[in-house]
Every structure is written in C-alpha cells, then in structure tokens.
Amino acid sequence: MILNGLSGIPTFFKRGEEEVKMSPEAVVIKKTGWYTVYFMTCDPELDGTTIRGRTVWKNRGGYLQGDKAPLMKFYASMLLAYVVLGLLWFPQVAQYWKDGIQLHSHISLVIVFTMGELAFLYFDFAYLDSAGTSPMEVTVWAITLSSMRKALSRLLLLVISSGYGIVRPTLGGITLRMLLIGVLCFVISESLGLAMQFGNFSENGMTFLMLSWAILETCFIQLIFRSLWKTLKKLKLNKRNIAKLQLYKKFATMLVTMMVLNFAWFYVQVYVYNSLSEFWQVKWMIPTLWYSLSYALLVLICLFWPPSEKPMRYLYVADMEEEAEEDDLSVAETGMNVTKAEDGDVERYERKTLLEAFIILLGNLPGER
Incomplete structure (x- = not known):
C-alpha cells in the first residue's frame, strides 16, 4: 500500500x-x-x-474531511439564522392567523423543513467528526428533509409568481401540474442524494438522475418566470392595484438577481472548482452560497408579504378580474401601442425594460420577444 x-x-x-x-x-x-x-x-x-x-483518516480537529470541516460551523450558523427568522415570523403568523393568507402557511413550512434539515446535517457532521462514522438514519433524514425543502421552496416561488391569493383566487389549471412537478422534485432529489451519499448507483444511473434533475430545474425556472410574466401583465391592466404591481416588480427584480447569481456560481462550480484540484480547501464554499441565497430570498419574501391585521395591500380582491377585462377591451378598441411603419404595414410596438427582458429570457417566452 x-x-x-x-x-x-x-x-x-x-x-x-x-x-x-x-x-x-x-x-x-x-x-x-x-x-x-x-x-x-x-x-x-x-x-x-x-x-x-x-x-481511517483523522485530522487534528477530528475525523471530518478537511474540505468539509468548515461546513459543520456553517450549518450551525445557518441553523441559528433560521431559528432567529422563525422567532420573528411564527409569532406574527400566530397573532394574525385570522387575517393571514395561504402564502403564510407555505412560508412557515419552508422555514420548519429547512431548520430540520440543517439540524440533522449539523448532527450528522458532528457525529462523524467525533466518532469517525456517520449514523445512517440521521443521514437519510437529512437527505429526506433536504429534498422536501427543495420541493417546497420551488413550489413557494411558483405559488407567489402565479399570484395565488394575491392576484387570483385559485391556481386554476396549473394545480395538478404543480403537484406533479413537486412530487417529481422530491423523488429525484431524494434518489440523487441517497446515491451520492451511499454510492449504490451505477454510473449510468447517476447520469440519468443528474440529467433528470437538470431538466426538472429548467422546467421549474421556465414555469416560475412564465407565471410571473402573466401576473405582471395582469397587474399592469389594473389601475387600482399599483401597490401590488410595485411589490411584484420588486419581487421580480429580486428573483432575476438571484437567478443570475445562481448561474454565475454554477459556472464557478463546474468550470473552476471541479477542474482545479488545488482548490480543494475552499470547496466547502460551493454549497454555502446556495444556502445563503435561499435564506436571503426567503427573508425578502417574508418582508414583502408579512402577516398583518390589514392584508388588503396584497390580498386578492374579486373585482380585479372585471377591471382587468375592461382595460383589455379599452386597449383593443383604442388601438394603443400600435404605430405605422414607413412601408405602410401596421405593427405593434412595445417597449420592454431590462427586467422584463430577463423574465422573458428566463421564462423562454418566444412570443413576447
């Protein structure tokens, strides 16, 4: 040897x-x-x-690998951050539960499952660092809670982007599709996590799981931004919901920024860290950004839609549908945003902001280009 x-x-x-x-x-x-x-x-x-x-390998501090040892402290810090968020969020939900909306329950579930995931991850790492072995039950629970958190957080973004309870009373025809994609997200994430942890999958099986996860993530991104685009267009037609429109513009800006950071960090992970072995000492930073971005996104969502005794600024109002339809008719009758080209053809001219351009690009909306 x-x-x-x-x-x-x-x-x-x-x-x-x-x-x-x-x-x-x-x-x-x-x-x-x-x-x-x-x-x-x-x-x-x-x-x-x-x-x-x-x-058996042992470092000065314990049995945990050198490229993973800092993660234990990071998981402890993130768990503390979520506990603080929960202490601020749950009392407000309990205080205004009569005036709350379904969105608040979704946010609470994401906080609870993330706290559970981080607690099991920290315990798993701490036990491995002290004993040299990892308890299988704790590892499986950590992977399961992580998979549930991923599915719930993506569904939360989809629910908000669709305007459920804020712009529309129901999810309509996408309810079944949302449930199906949520279940698929959990199953694929769970399978991939178990395969990576215990290595009981063949190379072809791992390739299939990773490809399935990439396709599913792409579907989620497109569905989220397509729903967000429809919600913004609907709010633009309603003159009495300027506050909601401004709120959704802030949410869209935040979401686009997070997606750009995600793509940039994914490039760093694939083409830099994985290709250069000398970066092994800082590889622990790869998952930290995903958790940090998820936490920042959740905090901003809590700030945008907090429980309140007067939730009318973001609660669904029934007459929105009627006014939106009236504005649609007025636009069609007056021929707004229509100009005549030099050659005599009539064409529609619509200026789009940089934010809208990103939403169209991420949602893969060819008809809006």
Missing part, C-alpha cells in the same frame, strides 16, 4: 496462502494536502487480487 508518494506498507503472501491480513499501521502526515491510498501488486501471479477493508 502506498499513500500518495509516502512510504509504502508492504504485505507478503506465503507459499500456499490465498488470504493474508495486513497489520494495522498508522501513517503520520505532516503536510496539509489531498492524499490518496493506492494498493499495488508487484507479482504478476497476484493479478485480480481482491482487497477488503477500510482506511
């Missing part, structure tokens, strides 16, 4: 032996780095030898 260039530990077979046990050996590593254990055979007759056993 050779440890990444360090002195080897020799083991010999005596004549007639088909199995030999290696004596436990301790190797002192004096320099921080990324080390690999190689098992090598020098005798051609030993070709096809099967090696069973395990190696």
